[in-house]
Amino acid sequence: MTSPRLGSTGRTAKALLVDDRKENLTALAALLQGIPVEPVSVTSGEAALKKLLVDDFAVIMLDAQMPEMDGFETASHIKARERTRHIPIIFLTAADRDAQLALRGYAAGAVDYLTKPVDPFALRAKVELFVDLWTKTNELTRKQAIVAEQEQRQQALAEAVDAALEALHGSDGVRDVGRAIEVLSRAQQF
Structure with missing residues (x-):
């Protein structure tokens, strides 16, 4: 297994996984094995916003349909904050391919909107790209x-x-x- 990538500042690239179903979080974390990123899992939009107050993330994988605060509302809050608006969001949903939901996801600030079952190779490639960009951005800042x-x-x-x-x-x-x-x-x- 590849260890999480340390930026030149000594910080580890992290991926925020947000889904109300723990089995989905477990599957996502397993999917990320071998990618130099530390998965951080939470089960609600509110918990995600709290994590974003104290930590930096290379990418956010966000379930679109959750109780209480759904993924769209969560993404809107993320994009409204100066500190987090640059973090790429990949929406994941079990809903059938609905163009309106996808448009709503992109309007909320997502860089992608994927339906489950997700192509693991495509998702891994996207996460690797965002981790690499995060690492290079931190290096440039340093x-x-x-x-x-x-x-x-x-x-x-x-x-x-x-x-x-x-x-x-x-x-x-x-x-x-x-x-x-x-x-x-x-x-x-x-």
Whole structure:
């Protein structure tokens, strides 16, 4: 079995599985075996929204028809939140192929709407794609943070060099070599 993929930030890619039937959650988790993703299963839309408050997910697989809060309402809440609106949602439903339900799913923000029984190879390929995108996005974010930090260091160093040169040239004609050395010594700590 492949272990869940760690992003460069050390975080594991996760898939949120949402279905009111535990046997469906078990089947989905089994289907994901061998994919570098950690499945997180919940049995309601409300529970899914709570999980999304505290964790990040590469993909959400969401049952369209659940009691209380159905998948469409759950997806609407997910897409309304700034923090979660980018997470791809794959709707899964046992309902017959109903174009109206599929349209409703896409309108709620789904990237796909699949009817059960689901083609396991197609679903696995989609999940792998979203996990890969999630991992690459995290890597890019990490690299951007490193570049921003390096730019800050370069800016601080440039300011230190300017201050040292100013001390060496002296505004009143007096060179302050000691001050220039002090400024450059502090700059080495960056």
